[in-house]
Amino acid sequence: MNSSTIALITGATSGIGKATAELFAQQGISIIICGRRQDRLDSLTQELKGKAEVLSLNFDVSKADQVKTAIESLPEKWKNISILINNAGNAHGLAPIQNGTLADWDAMIDLNVKGLLYVTQALLPTLLAQPKAHIINIGSIAGKEVYPNGNVYCASKHAVDALTKAIRIDLNATNVKVSAIHPGLVETEFSLVRFKGDEQRAKQVYAGYQPLTPEDIADVIWFTVTRPAHVNIADLIILPADQAASTIVNKKTV
Ligand code: NDP
Numbered sequence: 670m671n672s673s674t675i676a677l678i679t680g681a682t683s684g685i686g687k688a689t690a691e692l693f694a695q696q697g698i699s700i701i702i703c704g705r706r707q708d709r710l711d712s713l714t715q716e717l718k719g720k721a722e723v724l725s726l727n728f729d730v731s732k733a734d735q736v737k738t739a740i741e742s743l744p745e746k747w748k749n750i751s752i753l754i755n756n757a758g759n760a761h762g763l764a765p766i767q768n769g770t771l772a773d774w775d776a777m778i779d780l781n782v783k784g785l786l787y788v789t790q791a792l793l794p795t796l797l798a799q800p801k802a803h804i805i806n807i808g809s810i811a812g813k814e815v816y817p818n819g820n821v822y823c824a825s826k827h828a829v830d831a832l833t834k835a836i837r838i839d840l841n842a843t844n845v846k847v848s849a850i851h852p853g854l855v856e857t858e859f860s861l862v863r864f865k866g867d868e869q870r871a872k873q874v875y876a877g878y879q880p881l882t883p884e885d886i887a888d889v890i891w892f893t894v895t896r897p898a899h900v901n902i903a904d905l906i907i908l909p910a911d912q913a914a915s916t917i918v919n920k921k922t923v
């Protein structure tokens with residue numbers, strides 16, 4: 670892998686996607702960083718300047734027309750993408766099903782499930798045209814288990830798990846490897862988004878134990894994409910040492 674390798678990373682303006690962009694840039698991979706916050710895309714482009722070739726694309730993954738337009742707008746030299754990191758995703762709310770809102774449910778299904786499908790479909794012709802290509806879907810422990818009040822977020826991540834397996838089967842006879850990485854608790858802006866900007870509540874999620882960092886997940890993504898051609902890390906769960914299951918975390922009382 671070198672500067673002729675092009676990776677497209679969704680959700681690169683924050684958390685896991687940003688750390689992945691930083692690590693890929695350090696390794697000299699050309700990266701397309703995606704997200705909706707232009708100021709974040711601009712500052713990350715600035716930060717990575719001189720380390721690697723960087724192109725930013727501003728689009729909402731949950732809007733099929735925006736995804737199509739953004740991918741079609743790629744300059745010729747950026748078209749040969751061989752690594753797709755489907756990372757953009759979030760939870761909206763944490764409420765029992767009887768108190769959930771349609772707006773939150775739609776947002777999660779549109780982003781975590783439909784967004785992943787839209788980006789994957791838009792890039793498949795390109796990925797299939799490369800000698801070797803790789804799709805990495807960022808799932809979650811919430812795609813392997815369900816937990817109280819996690820209902821629709823867990824369902825959306827179970828869908829990511831199912832789609833990863835299904836896409837791997839459908840692409841089995843092609844040049845495209847398909848992998849999923851399922852993190853447990855990672856300290857990012859995830860909980861701030863889930864709790865709609867409530868910083869205190871978000872902080873509590875990561876208090877009393879050592880959560881994973883976005884860089885821990887970026888390392889695993891890098892490991893996954895750099896295995897030899899005959900090796901596919903198909904499905905991987907990564908938890909903080911203090912986490913045994915979604916809701917079982919060895920928190921020290923303070
Ligand atoms: P962050 O909130 O820090 O990052 C989410 C990223 O997704 C941002 O870059 C955001 O960019 C982007 N995004 C959100 N909505 C959209 C949209 N509609 N269109 C395009 N981009 C969007 O969270 P994380 O880094 O933690 O999350 C990354 C992935 O990891 C998600 O799929 C999440 O479900 C998963 N995950 C996270 C865990 C955690 O504990 N943090 C654990 C397990 C999985 P912008 O707002 O600029 O569009």
Ligand code: 8X3
Nearest residue numbers: 809810811853854915
């Ligand atoms: C994010 C981790 O446990 O909040 O997917 O669902 S969790």
